[in-house]
Amino acid sequence: MPASHRTRHALRYLPVLPAVVLLLVFLAGPVLWAFHASLTNAGLTGRHARNPDWVGLENYQRLFQDPVFPLSLALTLLFVAGSAILGQNVLGLALAVLMRRARPVVSATVGTAVVAAWVLPEIVAAFAAYAFFSRDGTLNQLLGSVGVAGTDWLYAVPMAAVVLANVWRGTAFSMLVYRSALGGVPGELTEAAQMDGAGAWQRLALITLPVIRGSIATNLMLVTLQTLAVFTLIWVMTGGGPATGSTTLPVLAYQEAFKFGDIGYGTAVASVLILIGAVFGAVYLRLLREQRP
Amino acid sequence: MTTPHKRVRSTWADVVLLLVGACFLLPLLWLFLASVDPAAGHAVKVPGRPGLDNFAAVLTPELLFRPLWNSLLLSVGTGVVTLTAAVLAAYPLSRYRSRFNTPFMYGILFGTCLPITAIMVPVYGLFVQLRLLDSLPATVLFLAATSLPMAIWMTKNFMDSVPLALEEAAWVDGASRLAGLRSIVLPLMGPGLGVVFIFVFIQAWGNFFVPFVLLLSEGSQPAAVSIFSFFGQHGAVAYGQLAAFSILYSVPVLALYAVVSRGSGNALALSGAVRG
Numbered sequence: 001m002p003a004s005h006r007t008r009h010a011l012r013y014l015p016v017l018p019a020v021v022l023l024l025v026f027l028a029g030p031v032l033w034a035f036h037a038s039l040t041n042a043g044l045t046g047r048h049a050r051n052p053d054w055v056g057l058e059n060y061q062r063l064f065q066d067p068v069f070p071l072s073l074a075l076t077l078l079f080v081a082g083s084a085i086l087g088q089n090v091l092g093l094a095l096a097v098l099m100r101r102a103r104p105v106v107s108a109t110v111g112t113a114v115v116a117a118w119v120l121p122e123i124v125a126a127f128a129a130y131a132f133f134s135r136d137g138t139l140n141q142l143l144g145s146v147g148v149a150g151t152d153w154l155y156a157v158p159m160a161a162v163v164l165a166n167v168w169r170g171t172a173f174s175m176l177v178y179r180s181a182l183g184g185v186p187g188e189l190t191e192a193a194q195m196d197g198a199g200a201w202q203r204l205a206l207i208t209l210p211v212i213r214g215s216i217a218t219n220l221m222l223v224t225l226q227t228l229a230v231f232t233l234i235w236v237m238t239g240g241g242p243a244t245g246s247t248t249l250p251v252l253a254y255q256e257a258f259k260f261g262d263i264g265y266g267t268a269v270a271s272v273l274i275l276i277g278a279v280f281g282a283v284y285l286r287l288l289r290e291q292r293p
Numbered sequence: 294m295t296t297p298h299k300r301v302r303s304t305w306a307d308v309v310l311l312l313v314g315a316c317f318l319l320p321l322l323w324l325f326l327a328s329v330d331p332a333a334g335h336a337v338k339v340p341g342r343p344g345l346d347n348f349a350a351v352l353t354p355e356l357l358f359r360p361l362w363n364s365l366l367l368s369v370g371t372g373v374v375t376l377t378a379a380v381l382a383a384y385p386l387s388r389y390r391s392r393f394n395t396p397f398m399y400g401i402l403f404g405t406c407l408p409i410t411a412i413m414v415p416v417y418g419l420f421v422q423l424r425l426l427d428s429l430p431a432t433v434l435f436l437a438a439t440s441l442p443m444a445i446w447m448t449k450n451f452m453d454s455v456p457l458a459l460e461e462a463a464w465v466d467g468a469s470r471l472a473g474l475r476s477i478v479l480p481l482m483g484p485g486l487g488v489v490f491i492f493v494f495i496q497a498w499g500n501f502f503v504p505f506v507l508l509l510s511e512g513s514q515p516a517a518v519s520i521f522s523f524f525g526q527h528g529a530v531a532y533g534q535l536a537a538f539s540i541l542y543s544v545p546v547l548a549l550y551a552v553v554s555r556g557s558g559n560a561l562a563l564s565g566a567v568r569g
Contacts, residue, residue: 012389015381016397019441022378026438027404027412034415042418095313101306110314117317119550121499123517124324124539127524131327131532132320137335142319168317229408232501236521250410257414258506266414273411281406285399 031274038268044261052264059268068244068252069269076228076248078159079166084227087167089220092174096182097204111175118172126236129165130154133237158238158246165233170226174219181215182208214287221284228277249273324536333533347537356523357516357541363429364498364515364542370433371440371497372490378437379444379489384474386445387452388460398449404442413506420507432507436500440493447492451485452478491553495546516542 038059042052063069095114099107117125132138133153140150153161185208193203209216231250234240240247240255247255249269257266319337327333328347330340351357386394416435417426425431455478463473479486501517508514511522520538523531 009391013385013391013393015384016386019378019382019445022374022434022438022441023401023404026416026435027407030412030415030419031407033419034412037415037418091313095310098306098310101303102310103307106307106310110310110317113314113317115550115554116321116547119495119547120543121501121517121546123499123501123520124543127535127539128320128324131323131335134335138319138323138337141336168320171317225406225408229410231410236524250408253411253414257417263414263418267418270411270414273408277406277408277411278403281403284406285403288402289399 034267034271034274037264038271040264042263042267044258044263055264059265062265063268063272068247071244072247072249072252072269073272075159075246079163079230079234079248080224080227082159082163083166083170084223085220087163088171088174088223088227089216091167091171092219093178093216095171095175096178097208099179100182111179114175115172117168118170122169122232123236125169126165126233129161129168129233130237133161133165154238155242158242162234162237162246165237166227166230169233170223173226174223177215177219177222178212181212185211217287218284221280221287225277225280225284228273228280249276324539327533327536328540330533333536335532347533348541350531350534351538351541356519357538359512360514360516360519361542363513364517366429367433367436367504367515368494368497370430371436372494374433374437375440375444375493376448376486376490378441379448380474380479380486382445383448383452384478387449388457398446401442401445405446409439410502413502417506426507427509427513429508429513432504435507436497436503437493439503440496444489444493447489448482448486451482451489454485455481488553491549495549498546 037052039054039056040052041055041058095110099111102110120128135150135152139153143150189207189211190203193207198206229250230248231254234246234248234251235254238246240251250273253266253269253273255266256269257263260266323335323337326337326340329343329345330338331344331346332341333347386397420426420428420431423431459481460473460477463477464470468476498515499517501521504515504518505521508518511519514522516538520535520542523538524535
């Protein structure tokens, strides 16, 4: 390839430049900076703010000796498994399946209710969930009306409250994904199975789910990644508490960096989170490549 | 699709769905009832003397209009920057064949997987170093960067569906690449671009954590952050006002979402976003 030809070839890609610069400066830059800063004792204020010292892997050693970190990691896994993989994913699929059997007006109405919780600004959704679970909130009123004594859910079982709130908030995404996936399942397949005497559950387990397994895998990865990053909902509902009772990794990173002013340690927590996200992201890309040879 | 006359509509599916739908509406019920109840608390109750007092109380410049104006600047700015960069980037990726395209698109997709909340601590550090804290334009650029991966991915898919032949006809008539893009490609993908813009706008409008960390002075904070400070200061006494404020702040995105989902934009966006 002659040089002038190559230059022209490169020039054609010039319009990509603004996007690349933005992504490098504001996404790749902070990620690299995070790995770097996690090896220093950078502080929010004071003399370590401007001139942090290199401390090597000290922050990571602290991380694994700190009893809060394994707890926080476990809470994050519980949050993702409970609200994304079980809650949003299964409920979303169930809603999508039911909507194909229900009357159109019913599925449209219920679909709007589910989507409304998803479209609301996250801070508003968080306030609504907070009011719902608070001591004199809607949940306790409902329980009281059937004679069950309520409790202060946000203190007694903070993780259950934020998991349920996140199911409420995010199920719409899975529901929309599965509605579009189920719409693509050929009718002849399920009809043929019905002719052969397969019941509704058998048709779902043996025909429908295998056909849409690509969408299931994609959806699982996406809801996992979205849930991994949830901060506002937990921050408003419980503030990570009581004590560290609902401190997932994003909340922990925020607290260490901004409440305790330890940017170095906070970025070490954030780096772990970024790595977890990167692993899931890599798996997700693999899945996509397999689906589209 | 199954043939319509064969599909059985079952009543129990209706009942289960309505029950689940009711559960999803319950938390929102409080929001509506409290907003019209001057004496609202956490409890759901039909207001004794319903009125618009709460709305009147929050309709002040410093409480509502300035934060909403900041939200608007932030969201429109993010939408414009994102869309411009995404269209420019999508054009060569859609129109030229190169070994560079596939790795680039997968790299972009990988970018959508980054947990944004995890990079807020380092971004804060970056903004301190560059002295960009409390700068609305810098926050816009950051928000644009976070929504760019998805926007490029969607925009490229929409652009792929505009036939090259139409553009070639314009080139024969002497139009340049840029003129072809402006007069042929962009108008044809107008609805798609609208969907991308609205999605970016809704995300920026609803984002709490990014402005919470990057915009510190009260005068530049968008509604998402000012509503949080309001809650911290007056929340315990003014639930009705909080609810009224929340509703006024939510209405624009609910309306925009309704616009997108009407023209089956919903399926359009999902197919652009998820299926690739």
